[in-house]
Amino acid sequence: MFERTLEIDLAADEASLIEQLSELELLKSAAAARQARLTAALDENRRCAEAHRGIPAAKRGRGLASEIALARRDSPNRGGRHLGFARALVHEMPHTLAALETGALSEWRATLIVRESACLEIEDRRALDAEMCADSSKLxxxxxxxxxxxxKAIAYRLDPHAVVDRAVRAESERTVTSRPAPDNMAYVTAFLPMAQGVAVYAALRRAGDACGDGRGRGQVMADTLVERVTGRPADVPVPVTVNLVVTDETLLGGDTAPGQVPGYGPIPAAIACRLASDAIADERSKATLRRLYRHPSSGALVAMESRARRFPDALARFIALRDNTCRTPYCDAPIRHTDHANAHAAGGATSELNGLGACEACNYAKEAPGWRVTTLRRRDGAHISEVTTPTGARHQSQAPPLLHFDRSTPSPVEAQLAHVLAEFAAA
Incomplete structure (x- = not known):
């Protein structure tokens, strides 16, 4: 096994501390280069083994990116990037790999070079590699x-048509995404063609410059964006369906245990209740409040089951609430599929226990030969899934507790609720 500790001298003088920082940075680059070599070797070995077993070329290596991501404790999406990065460096860009290995490039800067050369033919890619990195002192x-x-400049000079074609294709990838931000905020990002992106920002900035009601420019720009997209004033409560998971004490006694909003995560109980109450109270808005209870000790939702192959809508929503994001370890992607851990064709039940929320990529990856997913429920009610990869590595994930609270023993109301939930689950 590799040595996992590096000796550092915290009592050294300032010059020595700086030198240690620099040495560790060189080690990070060298480690990234070694990971690329290992990844490329794994890719070659897997494809050769699958070719020997008669697997069609188009299906060889399926699921390998997800396996690499698990080994690196990273998301499956980044696993695909790691695999493509390794293939390019090892097979097509030896000078960039050497610069990474010696520390002349960081892993991110090597990634930038690989990314900008991706549209080129192999000969041109090797020419770019040599021009940029053959003499590492230039870096x-x-x-x-x-x-x-x-x-970018070298790629355009080598093959301007390929660069233009890539820019045209990029327009088809325009999209809008959302992700949580600190303090109950959210980032909404629009990936647009350059001209449209500049126009959108310029229009919002003009609105911010023209407003004189005391709000800051950024506040006006954000409010204008909301108003133009939703068609309603920014100060009107949003007509939301709040899947508010609460303890009995929060619901009845004003406890401070947080609520849970799917696709975002935990939010303070006061914020969740205010969001719902404001929307319900305002006659210009409409809102639905769905209240759900969790297991008194673990925070897990109570079980549900169906005899159908396809998960009914209610059960699928239930599993999505429980899992919040894709259940593959280290994957934070939104849930797109409700999947049978043990396949329905193999006798797997359409149940809360056997059901998993999964993103599209992870659901397809586990269908590759050698993958196995199992689920179990711990005595405290927590839902556990375990992924076994073709190499035999095992990775576990637990459905995130829906609520956290400090009481070491359940309240009388919680004890009664636990009994009711147990009867419901057994019915």
Whole structure:
């Protein structure tokens, strides 16, 4: 096994501390290069083994990116990037790999070079690799933007048509995404063609500059965006369906245990209740409040089951609430599929215990040969899933507790609720 500890001298003088920082940065780059070599070797071995077993070329290597992601404790999406990065460096860009190995490039800056050269034919890609990285001293002092700009310029000079074609294809990838931000806020990101993106921002900025009601420019820009997209004033409560998971004490006694909002995560009980009450109270808005109880000790939702192959809508919503995001370890992608851990064709039940929320990529990855997923319920009610990869590595994930609270023993109301939930689950 590799040595997992590195000796550092915290009592050294300032110059020595700086030197240690620099040495560790070189080690990070060297480690990234070794990971790339290992990844490329794994890819070759897997494809050769599958070819020997007669697996069609189009299906070889299926699920490997997810396996790499699990080994690196990363999301499956990034596993695909790691695999593509390794293939390019090892097979097509030896000078960039050497620069990474010696520390002349960081892993991110090597990634920028690989990304900007992705549209080129192999011969042109190797020419770009040599021009940028054959003399690694040229890389000294160049930051991310300079590296990216130089790679773009060389790629355009080598094959302008390929660069233009990639830009045209990129327009088909325009989209809007959302992700949680700190303090009960959210980032909404629009990936747009350059001209449209500039126009959108300019229009919002004009609205911010023209407003004189005391709000800051950024506040006006955000409010204007909401109003133009939703068609309602920004100060009107949003007509939401709040899947508010609460303890009995929060619901009846004003406890401070947080609520849970699917796709976002935990929010303070006061915020969740205010969000719902404001929407319900305002006659210009409509809202639905769905109240759900959890297991008194673990926070897990009570079990549900169906005899159908396809998960009924109510059960699928239930599992989505329980899992919140894709259940593959380290994957934070939104749930797109409700999946049978043990396949229905193999006798797996359409139940809360055997059901898992999964993103599309992870659901398809586990269908590759050698993958196995199992589920179990601990005595405290927590739902556990375990993924076994083709190499035999095992990775577990637990459905996130819906609520956390500090009481070491359940209240009398909770004890009674636990009894009722147990009877419901057994029915």
């Amino acid at each position: 000294n002092g160049r930051g991310d933007k300079r590296i990216e700009a130089d790679a």
